[in-house]
Amino acid sequence: MAIGVRRIGGEKSWFCHLHHFLSTSTENAASSISDIEGEFKSLCSTGRIKEAFNAYNAEIWTDQHLFSYLIQSLIPKKSLFIAKQLHSLVITSGYYFKDKFVRNHLLNMYIKMGEIHEAIAFFNAMPMRNIMSHNILINGHVQHGDLESAINVFDEMPERNVATWNAMISGLVHFEFNENGLFLFREMHGLGFLPDEFTLGSVLRGCAGLRASYAGKQVHAYVLKYGYEFNLVVGSSLAHMYMKSSSLGEGERVIKVMPMRNVVAWNTLIAGNAQNGHSEGVLDLYNMMKMSGLRPDKITLVSVISSCAELATLFQGQQIHAEAIKAGANSAVAVLSSLISMYSKCGCLEDSMKALSDCEHLDAVLWSSMIAAYGFHGRGEEAVHLFEQMEQEEAMIRSMPLEADVVIWKTLLSACKIHRNADMATRTAEEILRLNPQDSATYVLLSNIHASAKRWKDVSKVRTTMRDRNVKKEPGLSWLEVKNRIFQFSMVGPHGAKNALGKCCKKMFNMNHKDVIDYILVSQIKSPSNCITFNLIDEEVEGLMDTAPAGCRARNRGYSGVGA
């Protein structure tokens, strides 16, 4: 590694002044060592490095702690040039050979600055390494996305501590090698290492990734045994594990017994409800969170916007959009892509397009959201055009997650339906079902395509496969939004009209439109927060939509999934 104390290039170096003080400063400060350290630390941590350096240029040479603070303060500056100058000063001071803290701080500095090659060279040249040095390097490799190198360091270590195991487990789980992470946890525990809050957080994330509630329950036992149930991070990851494994109630219980909640705990609760089909409760939770004095972050907003999309509550979606603008979170890609989906599902494709145009940096999920929005509105050609545009970006295709592939295939299936191409539809549907065998919308769409081509044998084959695989079709739903309330209608088919509810609605349908609305307002059949559900047959929904008064928004979402 090339290290020089002299000035390099045209950049001005304030370290150069050091040599002057090295030979001239003999003054002894009146304040105690701990006072100096405190002041120096505070200057460094607030980024006032020059000030710290100028005020304590003499003390730096007699107190190795000050070098450590100085090294840490350089991390956010992200300047390899200045980092190397400080590195050379550390060598000049003699602390590089004398002090293991200073050495590890330097290693950590290169890693945190993203300079993995400098870090590796530094590690290889280190005169002495301890467990900490190895742990820092493992984390560096993981941060750089190089799990193999991380594993090599881990395997070759002469001695390990809990943090070593934590670094390796969290690295594996981070890259979704969840099973390997859990195996490592078992090995670690077998060797007598006790899990700490860091271990438990990673292991629970691994269980969540595997939807492994049985393993998760065992980890829950460890959480209770070692007394981490009220730890905010452990509690949130434990609740998340349950909620990902479809045990919403168990997850809620974990959060509810916690004496304190932070934004992450609230987000876990809100996202858990949103993802388990409890969108109605999400807005209530969101309001409770704000009432407790916490500000929503982009993760909160994403979950709440998705719930508005699920319920097609346009007005509330717009309110949250306004809050996102106020919070300055409206340029975050995650928030924008959920806004695109929300506006699309609420029937406002133009607003989806507007949200897309607000975005400065496009990523794969964002493109997919807009492609799906076009597909959702039956605008297959625009969807394909956007897909072609996206194809231009090489990097974009490579970074595409699995979900995006499904979206693209489903968009193509939608186009097959419009163009009545049954053969291509069959091949496309096979591709989708290979990726997601439980996708009910694809079965329904494929069955309809076969039906319109009068291929009855194929229709029956699709239906049989659906039954065999126990695929549940989501009901088609329509909405009527009146004064910030949502009236939701599910189509139950000709037989459903015979039930009492159907009769009741039929009666309602024969009223004039003012009476219809009044009737709806007083007859809450199902009343989660602001949503009322009626079961109607298709014609009645159409008829009811026609009676909607001016200024009231009526939308028909059609069958859930692709197409319209």
Add this chain to the structure above:
DNA sequence: GTAGGGTTAG
């Protein structure tokens, strides 16, 4: 007392 790790989302 000067060094390293964990959780939530589109």
